[in-house]
Amino acid sequence: MLRLTLDMDDVMADTHRKLVNVVLNDFATTYTEKDLYAKGLRELLHPKQLNKLHKIIDTPGFFADIEVMPGAVETVHKLSGFYEIFVATACMEFPSSFNDKFAWLKRHFPFIPWTNVVFCGYKSIIQSDYLIDDQVRNLVAFKGNGVLFSAPHNLKNNTFKRVSDWKDVSELFLPIA
């Protein structure tokens, strides 16, 4: 079986949506929701705001209630019949996220065993045939076939095969979508 590795944030989990809600509700900002989907937050926000956001992300509970990306559960479940599914999340930067992330996976993707979950730093360590990720730097570090999952912060990249959503993933990887 070919091995297919999935990133969590902005691939399995709609992390950007949660960040946008934090910015709109808790930050002094003139940006609209639409603005916050047009570019990456790193490009849009002031360094002080990014700092504040970093602290919020590093607070226990932040990852606990993030919404699942539409179509992810059904598609990953179908994919697991054809691929060895792994999850790899570069979460070492946010140690307080570990418990929330692991519990989130158990709750939404109970069919992925703990043996196939990797909490890592650089994704160069991942040995897999495919990696679906929204961060260009992770795909650059990865040695297999990288697939870029569209997100506001990667819209300009054209070096990787791109998927816009889980329907695209399904069409790309399943014999019958």
Ligand SMILES: [Mg+2]
């Ligand atoms: Mg990600």
